[in-house]
Structures are given as structure tokens and as C-alpha cells.
Amino acid sequence: MRILLVLNIFFSYLCFGDLPSKKSYKYEGMLGEQSITVYFPENHKIEDKAPCLVFFHGGGWSGGSPNQFRSIAQYFAKRGAVCVTPTYSKNPKAKVKNLPKGESRKRVCVIDGKSVMRWVVENAAVIGIDKDKIAAGGASAGGHISVLSFLDKEYNNPNDSKVDFDVKAFLLYCPAFSSSSTKPYDVSVYKNLPKKLPPMLFIVGEKDSWKKGSDSLVKAVTEQGTEVRHLMGPGEKHMFYGSKDWGSLSLLASDQFLIEKGILTGTPTAKSSNDNKLVLIK
Numbered sequence: 001m002r003i004l005l006v007l008n009i010f011f012s013y014l015c016f017g018d019l020p021s022k023k024s025y026k027y028e029g030m031l032g033e034q035s036i037t038v039y040f041p042e043n044h045k046i047e048d049k050a051p052c053l054v055f056f057h058g059g060g061w062s063g064g065s066p067n068q069f070r071s072i073a074q075y076f077a078k079r080g081a082v083c084v085t086p087t088y089s090k091n092p093k094a095k096v097k098n099l100p101k102g103e104s105r106k107r108v109c110v111i112d113g114k115s116v117m118r119w120v121v122e123n124a125a126v127i128g129i130d131k132d133k134i135a136a137g138g139a140s141a142g143g144h145i146s147v148l149s150f151l152d153k154e155y156n157n158p159n160d161s162k163v164d165f166d167v168k169a170f171l172l173y174c175p176a177f178s179s180s181s182t183k184p185y186d187v188s189v190y191k192n193l194p195k196k197l198p199p200m201l202f203i204v205g206e207k208d209s210w211k212k213g214s215d216s217l218v219k220a221v222t223e224q225g226t227e228v229r230h231l232m233g234p235g236e237k238h239m240f241y242g243s244k245d246w247g248s249l250s251l252l253a254s255d256q257f258l259i260e261k262g263i264l265t266g267t268p269t270a271k272s273s274n275d276n277k278l279v280l281i282k
Contacts, residue, residue: 021077027119030108030157031089036119037066038084038127039077046125051133051263054084054120056113056149058140058176058239061106062090068139072242075251079264082129084120088112088145103186106148109141110187113149115157117165133263135169137201140210140239143175144189151192169261170200171254173241177213189217199227201257203250203278205236218281229257230281248272 025036041050053076055069066085073083089108096105117136124131136146150167177189185191200221204214211232218230231253233240241250251270258264 025119025123027086027115028157028159029087029089029112029115031091034087034089034112035066036084036086036116037073038082039073040082040127041077041080044082044128046128048128049130050128051081051135051258052084052120052124052127052129053081053171053258053263054086054116054134054136054146055171056086056088056116056136056138056142056145058138058142058174059090060176061109061141061145062093064141068142068242071247072251072254075270076255076264079255079266079269081258081264082127084116084127086112086116088116106141106144106185106187107155109145110148110152111155111157113145114152114155115160117149117167118160118163121163121165122161132166132168134165134167135171135258135261135263136167137171137173138175139173139241140176143170143172144177144187146170146172147175147177147189147197148187148192150198151189151194152187153192155187167198168263169198169258171257172200172202172214173250174204174208174210174239175202175214175217176210177217179212179216190220193220193224195224197221197224197226199257199261200229201254202228202230203233203241203253204231205233205238205240207235208238208240210238229253231278232281233276234279245274245276246278249276249278253278 057064057068091105138146255268
């Protein structure tokens with residue numbers, strides 16, 4: 001059934017040409033059916049092989065909505081990227097108390113994150129992307145999910161294919177990482193840390209309660225040779241990156257980073273409307 005659906009979508013675009021500016025798809029998550037909203041560049045065609053950006057929303061691994069990244073996805077679609085904004089499984093609070101020993105509430109989120117990345121690669125010809133130009137990222141818990149989806153080799157949806165996926169860069173907005181490398185959580189970044197990761201952009205608030213975790217991870221991955229750009233909003237708290245005063249700066253920094261990494265081309269269209277500046281920590 002899944003193969004037939006993909007083929008039907010594929011041939012419909014062969015017949016009718018340009019893709020729509022936005023389209024919704026479905027995938028099977030660990031706790032039921034989930035949605036994927038894809039934003040397309042203007043006049044995008046499946047043969048274009050555009051770069052692809054995958055954004056996971058935040059919400060404490062228990063809430064939130066992909067609409068969190070709607071404006072960012074629309075911006076980058078105008079810059080020529082196909083942008084993917086999925087939902088993912090979340091354990092109800094009542095169920096969290098009864099999870100098996102050693103299983104955190106975050107695990108199903110990460111497993112679904114991996115399913116999303118596999119879906120992107122499997123449907124590359126359907127949505128018209130270059131599998132060699134995929135960047136992933138997210139805000140808060142979504143930042144954690146994006147990185148762990150790439151790192152984790154242990155947990156998988158048994159109904160998923162075995163297709164491999166790669167990521168060329170990470171865009172991490174106020175990401176929620178633990179500051180401790182001593183606790184072996186099932187989906188801890190430190191448990192799965194390799195020698196080197198793809199280039200990473202961190203945008204964090206100076207007074208964000210999660211900043212300590214970002215600082216610790218930046219130190220760890222830098223020591224292993226990962227290229228990192230660590231930007232800070234002075235005096236700002238968690239999730240400031242998308243606010244009226246900082247949204248354009250966050251977009252501009254992200255755009256410039258993606259251009260430098262060869263994922264996007266051209267000139268950023270985001271412009272700052274105030275005197276705020278993101279401070280380079282590293």
C-alpha cells in the first residue's frame with residue numbers, strides 16, 4: 001500500500017508539473033499515524049533536486065506543533081530549499097510513569113525522528129530533493145531529536161525500512177541537551193557521540209536554562225573535531241530565537257551558515273530591523 005501511494009504521488013507530479021507550495025504526507029510513528037508538512041520553493045519540480053531542511057519542533061518531548069517552524073520553512077522555501085516539518089510520537093504523561101526501567105519518555109520521539117529522516121530519503125524523488133544536501137535541526141527538544149535521530153543506532157521502529165540517511169549540517173535553536181555526560185540515558189547525546197559530527201550551528205540565549213547543556217556539548221564535539229558556530233543572544237532566555245526582535249537575525253545566521261556549508265546558494269534575504277546582535281561564543 002505504501003509503495004502504491006508513493007508511486008501514485010510520483011506519477012501525478014510527472015503529469016501535472018510543478019509541486020504545490022505546501023503539501024501534507026503521513027508516516028507511521030511509534031504511537032500511531034503522524035503527519036509531515038513539506039514546503040516547496042516556487043515553481044519547484046521533482047527533477048530540481050533541491051536542498052532539504054528538516055525541522056523538529058520543541059515542546060518538552062510531550063507537546064508542541066510543527067507550526068513553530070512555519071515561518072522559517074516558508075523563508076527557506078523561498079530561498080530554494082524543500083523544508084520538512086513533522087509531528088512525532090509523544091508519550092502521554094500517565095504512560096510515562098509506567099515506562100519500562102531504562103526507557104525515557106524521549107525515546108519514542110527519537111525513533112520517530114529517525115522514521116522521518118528515512119521518509120525524506122525514501123521520498124527524495126517524490127519531493128524533488130538532493131539526498132546529499134540534507135540539513136536537520138530543531139528548537140529545544142526538537143534540537144535534541146534532530147541530533148539523536150542521526151546518532152542513535154540502537155532504537156528503531158520495527159516497521160521502518162533499513163534505508164540509511166545522512167545529514168550535512170545541524171541548525172540548533174535553544175536546543176535541550178543534558179549538561180551531564182555521566183548518566184547513561186537511553187537517548188543521551190553523550191552515549192552515542194562519535195569522533196566527529198557534521199557542522200553544527202547553535203543559537204542560544206544567555207539566560208536560557210538549557211544553555212549549560214549546549215555549552216557542554218559544544219565543548220565535547222569541538223574536542224572531537226566537529227566544526228561548530230556557537231551564537232548567543234545577550235540577556236535572552238529560552239526560545240528567544242523566533243521572537244520579533246531576534247527572528248530575522250536567527251534566519252540570517254542560519255542562511256549564512258548553510259551557504260558556507262554548500263547547502264544553499266545565493267544571497268540571504270533576511271535582514272535585521274534593529275540593533276540586536278548575536279554574539280559569537282565560538
